[in-house]
Amino acid sequence: MTDREKMMENESIGKLLLKLSLPATIAMMVQALYNFVDTIFIGRGVGTLGIAAISIGFPIQMVVMAFGQMIGIGGASIISRSLGAKDKDKAELTFGNMVSTGIVMGLIITIFGSLFLDQLLSLFGATETILPYAKDYMQVIIYGSVFFVLGMIFNNTVRAEGAAxxxxxxxxxxxxxxxxxxxxFIFTFDMGIRGAALATVISQIIGFSFLLLYYLTNKGILNFNFNPFKWNFKIIIETFAIGSSAFARQVAGSVMAIVLNNLLAVYGGDLSIAIYGVINRLIMFTLMPLFGVAQGYLPISGFNYGAKKFDRVKEVMSLSMIVTSIFSTTGFIILQFFPHFLIGIFSKDLELISQGAPALRIASACIWVVGFQVIGSSLFQAIGKAGPALILSMSRQILIFIPMAFLMSNLFGLLGIWLSFPISDGLSALITLYFVLKENKIMKTKIANDPVYSEK
Structure with a gap:
């Protein structure tokens, strides 16, 4: 057993969660800061239509990332449980299959996206005035698809082996x-929104190269024995099944954006699409610490579930929910008290600020419950229960938000669209509570029936 495996199985949960979550949280916050700063540069360098364009393009990027998340989180769950069960061969075979599948997926996305970009942008809500800007941005982004997908896969793999x-x-x-x-690229080379896209692709390539070098120099627990012809379809199917919840969550966000952008175009026009772009960045920045904690939580929960240490699985879940709830409540307070200042960071457009501030207050009214929902959903990814994980991933954005957005917009117009956000947050948290309580009873039964626990 390696030192890292001993750490995952025996170190106190508090220290272990801090050790794995803090690096992930810092990284996620910096990533969110990039999205934040990127939008500021585009807003100041290109204008309101530039912000609207990335609001249209970002959901397409989310679809690309969804494939990386599906393979990365699904495979990482298998790797964590395999390492917990002392089956390193299966863990390494899974890693190789993840990389092979990721390359194929990335190439398919690039080809499909290049051929049907105009249709995709129109589907995602691009108006005639926004379309030229969105096309300039996404023409560059789509060519980085392979590196987006592989970056997600490698990041999840190193976290699965405890190298946060x-x-x-x-x-x-x-x-x-x-x-x-x-x-x-935006100002010095005067490339505008295309320069922002080029900066993103180059940066993704550099980040992925760092991870590739880590494995090529044999610094990880897993050996990187990449063989594109060594396919194990049982592992691939299990990877897709477990990762389907993460995929659904990401794609659900894109489907939600399609509905939202098109409804906003009808009820509010280009300005409302730009406002959503700013609100989305602010809420994402607020919620990133939650996802950082979740990334630290996943390998701990998965490893100990594989090692049949169910008391540690319950302990890390409870602690993670407390921490994420503190983060989400803090974010709620900041967004409620400083909306004008926060939106004013992105643009000097007074109309965007005056209409965006009340919209931000409404949209973020229930984000204080999201911390619980994120960890509750992550529990089922970690322990390999694809069904509940899929339902919880889809609940907020597909099962609740989309019907609510249509209903509320018909009743209250633009205001109804913004009201759909807190309603969806609250209802999805209640659904998560039901599944978590049910799983908690199952783990209590396992603990009660296991002689190892009975002797304690």
């Missing part, structure tokens, strides 16, 4: 380069 610091450095390098390159 390596994942953090990769994301820090990528985000840092993006922040440096953005103003150079």
């Amino acid at each position: 610091n390596i994942s953090m450095f990769s994301l820090l390098i990528s985000a840092g380069m993006n922040i440096i390159l953005d103003p150079i």
